[in-house]
Amino acid sequence: MHTISSYNFCCKKTLVRVDFNVPLDADFNIMDDSRLRASIPTIKKIISDGGSVILMSHLGRPKGVVSEKYSLKYLVQHLNKLINEELGCSINLFFVNNCIGENVISKCNSLKEKEVLLLENLRFHKEEESGDEIFSKQLADLGDVFVNDAFGTAHRAHASTTIIAKHFAPENRFFGFLMEAEIKNAEKVLHKAEKPFCAIIGGAKVSDKILIIENLLDRVTDIIIGGGMAYTFIKAQGGKIGNSLCEIDRLETVKNILSKAAAKNVVIHLPIDSIIADKFSKDAETSESDSNNISEEWMGLDIGSKAAEHFGNVIKNCKTILWNGPMGVFEMEKFQKGTLSIAKAVAEATQQGSFSIVGGGDSIAAVNKFGFADKVSYVSTGGGAMLEYFEGKTLPGIAAIKSI
Ligand code: AMP
Numbered sequence: 001m002h003t004i005s006s007y008n009f010c011c012k013k014t015l016v017r018v019d020f021n022v023p024l025d026a027d028f029n030i031m032d033d034s035r036l037r038a039s040i041p042t043i044k045k046i047i048s049d050g051g052s053v054i055l056m057s058h059l060g061r062p063k064g065v066v067s068e069k070y071s072l073k074y075l076v077q078h079l080n081k082l083i084n085e086e087l088g089c090s091i092n093l094f095f096v097n098n099c100i101g102e103n104v105i106s107k108c109n110s111l112k113e114k115e116v117l118l119l120e121n122l123r124f125h126k127e128e129e130s131g132d133e134i135f136s137k138q139l140a141d142l143g144d145v146f147v148n149d150a151f152g153t154a155h156r157a158h159a160s161t162t163i164i165a166k167h168f169a170p171e172n173r174f175f176g177f178l179m180e181a182e183i184k185n186a187e188k189v190l191h192k193a194e195k196p197f198c199a200i201i202g203g204a205k206v207s208d209k210i211l212i213i214e215n216l217l218d219r220v221t222d223i224i225i226g227g228g229m230a231y232t233f234i235k236a237q238g239g240k241i242g243n244s245l246c247e248i249d250r251l252e253t254v255k256n257i258l259s260k261a262a263a264k265n266v267v268i269h270l271p272i273d274s275i276i277a278d279k280f281s282k283d284a285e286t287s288e289s290d291s292n293n294i295s296e297e298w299m300g301l302d303i304g305s306k307a308a309e310h311f312g313n314v315i316k317n318c319k320t321i322l323w324n325g326p327m328g329v330f331e332m333e334k335f336q337k338g339t340l341s342i343a344k345a346v347a348e349a350t351q352q353g354s355f356s357i358v359g360g361g362d363s364i365a366a367v368n369k370f371g372f373a374d375k376v377s378y379v380s381t382g383g384g385a386m387l388e389y390f391e392g393k394t395l396p397g398i399a400a401i402k403s404i
Protein backbone atom coordinates (compact mmCIF):
# COMPACT_ATOMS: atom_id res chain seq x y z
CA MET A 1 0.00 0.00 0.00
CA HIS A 2 1.18 3.56 -0.71
CA THR A 3 1.38 4.59 2.92
CA ILE A 4 3.16 7.48 4.56
CA SER A 5 4.93 5.63 7.38
CA SER A 6 8.21 5.10 5.56
CA TYR A 7 8.24 8.43 3.66
CA ASN A 8 10.19 11.45 4.89
CA PHE A 9 8.18 14.65 4.37
CA CYS A 10 11.10 16.93 5.32
CA CYS A 11 10.88 20.20 3.31
CA LYS A 12 7.88 18.93 1.32
CA LYS A 13 4.77 21.04 0.83
CA THR A 14 2.22 18.30 1.39
CA LEU A 15 -1.29 18.65 0.02
CA VAL A 16 -3.60 16.59 2.24
CA ARG A 17 -7.24 15.87 1.32
CA VAL A 18 -9.08 15.44 4.62
CA ASP A 19 -12.75 14.95 5.43
CA PHE A 20 -13.65 17.88 7.70
CA ASN A 21 -17.36 17.55 6.96
CA VAL A 22 -18.26 18.03 10.63
CA PRO A 23 -21.70 18.94 12.01
CA LEU A 24 -21.95 22.59 13.12
CA ASP A 25 -24.82 24.16 15.08
CA ALA A 26 -26.46 27.51 14.21
CA ASP A 27 -23.69 29.38 16.09
CA PHE A 28 -20.94 27.45 14.27
CA ASN A 29 -20.03 25.32 17.28
CA ILE A 30 -18.63 21.92 16.30
CA MET A 31 -21.10 19.25 17.44
CA ASP A 32 -18.82 16.27 16.84
CA ASP A 33 -15.09 16.68 16.21
CA SER A 34 -14.27 13.01 15.45
CA ARG A 35 -13.38 13.81 11.84
CA LEU A 36 -10.93 16.51 12.91
CA ARG A 37 -9.37 14.17 15.47
CA ALA A 38 -9.09 11.39 12.86
CA SER A 39 -6.86 13.62 10.69
CA ILE A 40 -4.34 14.46 13.42
CA PRO A 41 -1.99 11.42 13.15
CA THR A 42 -1.28 12.19 9.48
CA ILE A 43 -0.73 15.91 10.16
CA LYS A 44 1.55 15.02 13.08
CA LYS A 45 3.69 12.70 10.94
CA ILE A 46 4.25 15.35 8.24
CA ILE A 47 5.08 18.09 10.75
CA SER A 48 7.35 15.84 12.78
CA ASP A 49 9.30 15.06 9.60
CA GLY A 50 9.75 18.80 8.99
CA GLY A 51 7.22 19.18 6.17
CA SER A 52 4.45 21.75 5.77
CA VAL A 53 0.79 20.82 5.46
CA ILE A 54 -1.84 22.25 3.11
CA LEU A 55 -5.24 20.92 4.18
CA MET A 56 -8.18 20.79 1.80
CA SER A 57 -11.71 19.60 2.50
CA HIS A 58 -15.37 20.08 1.75
CA LEU A 59 -18.05 20.96 4.29
CA GLY A 60 -21.74 20.38 3.62
CA ARG A 61 -23.36 20.88 0.23
CA PRO A 62 -22.83 24.48 -0.91
CA LYS A 63 -23.23 23.31 -4.53
CA GLY A 64 -20.60 25.53 -6.11
CA VAL A 65 -21.68 28.74 -4.36
CA VAL A 66 -19.72 30.64 -1.68
CA SER A 67 -21.76 30.41 1.50
CA GLU A 68 -20.80 31.69 4.96
CA LYS A 69 -22.71 28.78 6.51
CA TYR A 70 -20.26 26.27 5.03
CA SER A 71 -17.01 28.13 5.64
CA LEU A 72 -14.14 26.05 7.03
CA LYS A 73 -12.87 29.10 8.94
CA TYR A 74 -15.06 28.04 11.89
CA LEU A 75 -12.89 24.95 12.36
CA VAL A 76 -9.56 26.77 12.63
CA GLN A 77 -9.53 27.46 16.35
CA HIS A 78 -10.47 23.95 17.44
CA LEU A 79 -8.22 22.30 14.86
CA ASN A 80 -5.29 24.41 16.08
CA LYS A 81 -5.98 23.30 19.65
CA LEU A 82 -6.09 19.62 18.63
CA ILE A 83 -2.84 19.86 16.65
CA ASN A 84 -1.01 21.72 19.44
CA GLU A 85 -2.24 19.23 22.06
CA GLU A 86 -1.04 16.29 19.99
CA LEU A 87 2.34 17.80 19.12
CA GLY A 88 2.90 19.30 22.54
CA CYS A 89 4.02 22.64 21.05
CA SER A 90 2.50 25.65 19.33
CA ILE A 91 2.14 25.24 15.56
CA ASN A 92 1.13 28.05 13.17
CA LEU A 93 -2.18 27.24 11.53
CA PHE A 94 -3.29 29.69 8.83
CA PHE A 95 -6.52 29.91 6.90
CA VAL A 96 -7.07 31.25 3.39
CA ASN A 97 -10.50 32.20 2.09
CA ASN A 98 -10.29 30.29 -1.19
CA CYS A 99 -8.71 27.07 -2.42
CA ILE A 100 -7.32 28.30 -5.76
CA GLY A 101 -6.07 31.65 -7.13
CA GLU A 102 -3.20 34.11 -6.66
CA ASN A 103 -3.73 34.68 -2.95
CA VAL A 104 -3.75 30.95 -2.24
CA ILE A 105 -0.60 30.40 -4.33
CA SER A 106 1.21 33.15 -2.46
CA LYS A 107 0.12 31.77 0.95
CA CYS A 108 1.32 28.29 -0.05
CA ASN A 109 4.63 29.68 -1.31
CA SER A 110 5.33 31.48 1.94
CA LEU A 111 4.36 28.47 4.11
CA LYS A 112 7.35 27.39 6.18
CA GLU A 113 8.33 23.99 7.51
CA LYS A 114 6.09 22.73 10.33
CA GLU A 115 3.32 25.19 9.41
CA VAL A 116 -0.23 24.31 8.42
CA LEU A 117 -2.54 26.08 5.98
CA LEU A 118 -6.26 25.25 5.75
CA LEU A 119 -7.87 26.11 2.42
CA GLU A 120 -11.50 27.26 2.17
CA ASN A 121 -14.28 24.79 1.27
CA LEU A 122 -13.51 23.05 -2.04
CA ARG A 123 -17.21 22.80 -2.87
CA PHE A 124 -17.50 26.59 -3.17
CA HIS A 125 -16.31 25.76 -6.69
CA LYS A 126 -18.68 23.60 -8.75
CA GLU A 127 -15.60 22.18 -10.48
CA GLU A 128 -14.83 20.14 -7.35
CA GLU A 129 -17.84 17.83 -7.62
CA SER A 130 -17.77 17.73 -11.42
CA GLY A 131 -14.19 16.44 -11.24
CA ASP A 132 -12.85 19.26 -13.41
CA GLU A 133 -9.36 18.67 -14.85
CA ILE A 134 -8.18 22.30 -14.75
CA PHE A 135 -9.40 22.80 -11.18
CA SER A 136 -7.67 19.59 -10.08
CA LYS A 137 -4.41 20.82 -11.68
CA GLN A 138 -4.72 24.20 -9.92
CA LEU A 139 -5.02 22.34 -6.61
CA ALA A 140 -2.21 19.91 -7.43
CA ASP A 141 0.18 22.77 -8.25
CA LEU A 142 -0.03 23.93 -4.63
CA GLY A 143 1.93 20.95 -3.25
CA ASP A 144 4.96 18.75 -3.94
CA VAL A 145 3.27 15.55 -2.76
CA PHE A 146 -0.36 14.45 -2.29
CA VAL A 147 -1.87 12.52 0.61
CA ASN A 148 -5.49 11.35 0.52
CA ASP A 149 -6.84 10.84 4.03
CA ALA A 150 -10.52 11.42 3.27
CA PHE A 151 -12.12 7.98 3.39
CA GLY A 152 -15.57 9.56 3.75
CA THR A 153 -15.36 10.87 0.16
CA ALA A 154 -13.31 8.04 -1.36
CA HIS A 155 -16.41 6.85 -3.27
CA ARG A 156 -16.63 10.16 -5.15
CA ALA A 157 -14.64 10.90 -8.33
CA HIS A 158 -14.24 14.55 -7.37
CA ALA A 159 -11.38 16.85 -8.41
CA SER A 160 -9.61 16.78 -5.01
CA THR A 161 -10.28 13.12 -4.16
CA THR A 162 -9.56 11.36 -7.44
CA ILE A 163 -8.73 13.46 -10.52
CA ILE A 164 -5.91 15.29 -8.71
CA ALA A 165 -3.90 12.08 -8.17
CA LYS A 166 -2.82 11.84 -11.81
CA HIS A 167 -0.86 15.10 -11.46
CA PHE A 168 1.50 13.39 -9.00
CA ALA A 169 3.91 10.60 -9.87
CA PRO A 170 3.01 7.29 -8.13
CA GLU A 171 5.92 7.77 -5.69
CA ASN A 172 4.52 11.18 -4.67
CA ARG A 173 0.98 10.18 -3.74
CA PHE A 174 -0.09 8.32 -0.65
CA PHE A 175 -2.87 7.14 1.64
CA GLY A 176 -2.84 8.91 5.01
CA PHE A 177 -3.03 6.94 8.26
CA LEU A 178 -6.83 7.11 8.42
CA MET A 179 -7.28 5.80 4.87
CA GLU A 180 -4.73 3.08 5.58
CA ALA A 181 -6.63 1.93 8.67
CA GLU A 182 -9.99 2.01 6.88
CA ILE A 183 -8.69 -0.02 3.94
CA LYS A 184 -6.84 -2.55 6.13
CA ASN A 185 -9.86 -3.19 8.35
CA ALA A 186 -12.30 -3.44 5.47
CA GLU A 187 -9.96 -5.80 3.59
CA LYS A 188 -9.55 -7.96 6.68
CA VAL A 189 -13.32 -8.40 6.90
CA LEU A 190 -13.85 -8.94 3.18
CA HIS A 191 -10.95 -11.28 2.48
CA LYS A 192 -9.46 -12.67 5.68
CA ALA A 193 -12.46 -13.04 7.96
CA GLU A 194 -12.39 -15.80 10.52
CA LYS A 195 -15.63 -17.80 10.63
CA PRO A 196 -18.31 -17.91 11.91
CA PHE A 197 -18.81 -14.46 10.36
CA CYS A 198 -22.05 -12.57 10.82
CA ALA A 199 -23.24 -9.39 9.19
CA ILE A 200 -25.80 -7.38 11.13
CA ILE A 201 -27.77 -5.28 8.68
CA GLY A 202 -30.41 -2.85 9.86
CA GLY A 203 -31.85 0.53 9.00
CA ALA A 204 -34.91 1.75 7.21
CA LYS A 205 -34.83 0.45 3.67
CA VAL A 206 -34.03 -2.86 2.00
CA SER A 207 -33.35 -1.04 -1.27
CA ASP A 208 -30.32 0.72 0.25
CA LYS A 209 -28.82 -2.54 1.48
CA ILE A 210 -29.49 -5.07 -1.29
CA LEU A 211 -26.05 -4.77 -2.90
CA ILE A 212 -24.18 -5.16 0.38
CA ILE A 213 -26.28 -8.21 1.35
CA GLU A 214 -25.70 -9.82 -2.06
CA ASN A 215 -21.94 -9.25 -1.90
CA LEU A 216 -21.74 -10.60 1.64
CA LEU A 217 -23.63 -13.80 0.80
CA ASP A 218 -20.38 -15.26 -0.55
CA ARG A 219 -18.43 -14.39 2.60
CA VAL A 220 -20.55 -14.74 5.73
CA THR A 221 -22.10 -17.63 7.63
CA ASP A 222 -24.98 -15.61 9.13
CA ILE A 223 -26.90 -12.45 8.32
CA ILE A 224 -28.97 -10.78 11.01
CA ILE A 225 -31.62 -8.49 9.61
CA GLY A 226 -33.27 -5.87 11.82
CA GLY A 227 -34.75 -2.39 11.57
CA GLY A 228 -37.51 -1.32 9.21
CA MET A 229 -36.10 -3.43 6.39
CA ALA A 230 -36.85 -6.68 8.27
CA TYR A 231 -40.59 -6.27 7.62
CA THR A 232 -40.21 -6.54 3.84
CA PHE A 233 -38.52 -9.92 4.47
CA ILE A 234 -41.28 -10.99 6.88
CA LYS A 235 -43.99 -9.93 4.42
CA ALA A 236 -42.20 -11.85 1.63
CA GLN A 237 -42.49 -14.96 3.81
CA GLY A 238 -46.23 -14.45 4.14
CA GLY A 239 -46.25 -12.67 7.54
CA LYS A 240 -48.76 -10.00 8.61
CA ILE A 241 -46.82 -6.78 9.31
CA GLY A 242 -49.60 -4.20 9.91
CA ASN A 243 -48.39 -0.67 9.17
CA SER A 244 -44.68 -1.50 9.45
CA LEU A 245 -42.30 -0.22 6.78
CA CYS A 246 -42.54 -2.32 3.64
CA GLU A 247 -41.14 -1.93 0.14
CA ILE A 248 -43.73 -3.80 -1.91
CA ASP A 249 -41.64 -3.42 -5.08
CA ARG A 250 -38.78 -5.27 -3.38
CA LEU A 251 -40.67 -8.40 -2.32
CA GLU A 252 -39.35 -10.43 -5.26
CA THR A 253 -35.77 -9.20 -4.64
CA VAL A 254 -36.04 -10.25 -1.03
CA LYS A 255 -37.38 -13.71 -1.97
CA ASN A 256 -34.45 -14.01 -4.33
CA ILE A 257 -31.99 -13.11 -1.53
CA LEU A 258 -33.60 -15.69 0.75
CA SER A 259 -33.25 -18.46 -1.82
CA LYS A 260 -29.67 -17.49 -2.73
CA ALA A 261 -28.77 -17.53 0.98
CA ALA A 262 -30.29 -21.00 1.41
CA ALA A 263 -28.31 -22.28 -1.60
CA LYS A 264 -25.08 -20.91 -0.09
CA ASN A 265 -25.82 -22.21 3.42
CA VAL A 266 -25.97 -18.70 4.83
CA VAL A 267 -28.46 -18.45 7.70
CA ILE A 268 -30.66 -15.36 7.55
CA HIS A 269 -31.96 -14.41 11.00
CA LEU A 270 -35.10 -12.29 11.12
CA PRO A 271 -36.57 -10.82 14.33
CA ILE A 272 -39.01 -13.34 15.86
CA ASP A 273 -40.78 -10.55 17.75
CA SER A 274 -41.04 -6.77 17.67
CA ILE A 275 -41.83 -3.76 19.80
CA ILE A 276 -44.89 -2.39 18.06
CA ALA A 277 -46.40 1.10 18.23
CA ASP A 278 -49.73 2.66 17.29
CA LYS A 279 -47.96 5.59 15.60
CA PHE A 280 -44.48 6.72 14.57
CA SER A 281 -43.89 8.90 17.60
CA LYS A 282 -41.93 9.03 20.84
CA ASP A 283 -45.30 9.22 22.65
CA ALA A 284 -46.80 6.18 20.90
CA GLU A 285 -48.62 3.39 22.75
CA THR A 286 -46.37 0.33 22.61
CA SER A 287 -46.71 -3.43 22.95
CA GLU A 288 -44.82 -6.61 21.97
CA SER A 289 -45.92 -8.86 19.14
CA ASP A 290 -44.68 -11.73 16.99
CA SER A 291 -43.14 -9.99 13.98
CA ASN A 292 -45.21 -12.07 11.55
CA ASN A 293 -48.53 -11.32 13.22
CA ILE A 294 -48.64 -7.56 13.76
CA SER A 295 -52.18 -6.14 14.09
CA GLU A 296 -53.46 -3.75 11.46
CA GLU A 297 -52.81 -0.09 12.34
CA TRP A 298 -49.70 -1.06 14.39
CA MET A 299 -46.10 -0.91 13.24
CA GLY A 300 -42.86 -2.60 14.30
CA LEU A 301 -40.37 0.03 15.45
CA ASP A 302 -37.81 -2.14 17.22
CA ILE A 303 -36.86 -5.80 17.58
CA GLY A 304 -38.50 -7.54 20.56
CA SER A 305 -36.86 -9.20 23.57
CA LYS A 306 -36.85 -12.75 22.09
CA ALA A 307 -35.25 -11.45 18.89
CA ALA A 308 -32.65 -9.49 20.88
CA GLU A 309 -31.74 -12.62 22.82
CA HIS A 310 -31.53 -14.79 19.70
CA PHE A 311 -29.45 -12.20 17.79
CA GLY A 312 -27.18 -11.77 20.83
CA ASN A 313 -26.49 -15.52 20.91
CA VAL A 314 -25.62 -15.60 17.21
CA ILE A 315 -23.29 -12.59 17.60
CA LYS A 316 -21.49 -14.00 20.64
CA ASN A 317 -20.80 -17.19 18.70
CA CYS A 318 -19.12 -15.35 15.80
CA LYS A 319 -15.43 -14.63 15.25
CA THR A 320 -16.02 -11.78 12.81
CA ILE A 321 -18.85 -9.25 13.03
CA LEU A 322 -19.78 -6.50 10.59
CA TRP A 323 -22.54 -4.12 11.71
CA ASN A 324 -24.34 -1.61 9.52
CA GLY A 325 -27.66 -0.04 10.48
CA PRO A 326 -29.77 0.17 13.67
CA MET A 327 -32.28 -2.49 14.80
CA GLY A 328 -35.04 0.05 15.42
CA VAL A 329 -35.88 3.73 15.66
CA PHE A 330 -33.07 4.17 18.20
CA GLU A 331 -33.42 7.97 18.14
CA MET A 332 -36.60 7.52 20.27
CA GLU A 333 -36.11 6.12 23.77
CA LYS A 334 -38.98 3.64 23.52
CA PHE A 335 -37.39 1.97 20.49
CA GLN A 336 -33.69 1.91 21.36
CA LYS A 337 -33.49 -1.28 23.41
CA GLY A 338 -32.90 -3.58 20.43
CA THR A 339 -29.99 -1.54 19.06
CA LEU A 340 -28.53 -1.21 22.56
CA SER A 341 -28.70 -4.98 23.09
CA ILE A 342 -26.87 -5.55 19.79
CA ALA A 343 -24.19 -3.01 20.78
CA LYS A 344 -23.73 -4.89 24.07
CA ALA A 345 -23.48 -8.28 22.32
CA VAL A 346 -20.94 -6.95 19.79
CA ALA A 347 -18.88 -5.44 22.65
CA GLU A 348 -19.01 -8.74 24.57
CA ALA A 349 -17.94 -10.76 21.52
CA THR A 350 -15.09 -8.29 20.92
CA GLN A 351 -13.95 -8.67 24.51
CA GLN A 352 -13.89 -12.46 23.99
CA GLY A 353 -11.50 -11.96 21.04
CA SER A 354 -13.78 -11.57 18.01
CA PHE A 355 -13.07 -8.90 15.40
CA SER A 356 -15.88 -6.36 15.01
CA ILE A 357 -16.29 -3.49 12.60
CA VAL A 358 -19.10 -0.95 12.74
CA GLY A 359 -19.85 1.44 9.90
CA GLY A 360 -22.48 3.47 8.12
CA GLY A 361 -23.85 6.78 9.45
CA ASP A 362 -26.56 5.64 11.84
CA SER A 363 -24.73 2.66 13.33
CA ILE A 364 -21.83 4.99 14.21
CA ALA A 365 -24.31 7.41 15.79
CA ALA A 366 -25.79 4.47 17.74
CA VAL A 367 -22.48 3.15 19.14
CA ASN A 368 -21.49 6.72 20.06
CA LYS A 369 -24.85 7.38 21.70
CA PHE A 370 -24.58 4.25 23.84
CA GLY A 371 -20.86 4.78 24.59
CA PHE A 372 -19.67 1.60 22.84
CA ALA A 373 -17.30 3.12 20.26
CA ASP A 374 -14.17 2.01 22.14
CA LYS A 375 -15.58 -1.46 22.87
CA VAL A 376 -15.61 -2.62 19.23
CA SER A 377 -12.53 -3.39 17.14
CA TYR A 378 -13.01 -0.63 14.57
CA VAL A 379 -15.51 2.14 13.84
CA SER A 380 -15.35 3.22 10.22
CA THR A 381 -15.56 6.97 9.55
CA GLY A 382 -17.05 6.60 6.09
CA GLY A 383 -20.80 6.09 5.76
CA GLY A 384 -21.46 5.83 2.02
CA ALA A 385 -17.82 4.96 1.26
CA MET A 386 -17.86 2.05 3.71
CA LEU A 387 -21.14 0.75 2.30
CA GLU A 388 -19.80 0.87 -1.27
CA TYR A 389 -16.59 -0.88 -0.21
CA PHE A 390 -18.62 -3.75 1.26
CA GLU A 391 -20.82 -3.82 -1.82
CA GLY A 392 -17.62 -4.86 -3.60
CA LYS A 393 -17.25 -1.65 -5.63
CA THR A 394 -13.91 -0.06 -6.51
CA LEU A 395 -13.74 3.32 -4.79
CA PRO A 396 -12.30 5.91 -7.22
CA GLY A 397 -10.38 7.77 -4.48
CA ILE A 398 -8.54 4.56 -3.58
CA ALA A 399 -7.98 3.40 -7.16
CA ALA A 400 -6.48 6.79 -8.10
CA ILE A 401 -3.69 6.50 -5.52
CA LYS A 402 -2.95 2.89 -6.49
CA SER A 403 -3.00 3.31 -10.28
CA ILE A 404 0.35 3.27 -12.11
P1 AMP B 1 -30.40 3.67 7.33
O1 AMP B 1 -29.96 5.09 7.05
O2 AMP B 1 -31.03 2.99 6.17
O3 AMP B 1 -29.33 2.84 8.00
O4 AMP B 1 -31.60 3.81 8.36
C1 AMP B 1 -31.47 4.37 9.62
C2 AMP B 1 -32.82 4.81 10.06
O5 AMP B 1 -33.70 3.70 10.08
C3 AMP B 1 -32.82 5.38 11.46
O6 AMP B 1 -33.13 6.74 11.40
C4 AMP B 1 -33.93 4.60 12.18
O7 AMP B 1 -34.78 5.41 12.93
C5 AMP B 1 -34.69 3.97 11.03
N1 AMP B 1 -35.38 2.75 11.43
C6 AMP B 1 -34.86 1.69 12.06
N2 AMP B 1 -35.81 0.76 12.31
C7 AMP B 1 -36.97 1.25 11.84
C8 AMP B 1 -38.29 0.76 11.81
N3 AMP B 1 -38.60 -0.44 12.33
N4 AMP B 1 -39.23 1.52 11.23
C9 AMP B 1 -38.92 2.73 10.72
N5 AMP B 1 -37.67 3.26 10.70
C10 AMP B 1 -36.69 2.52 11.25
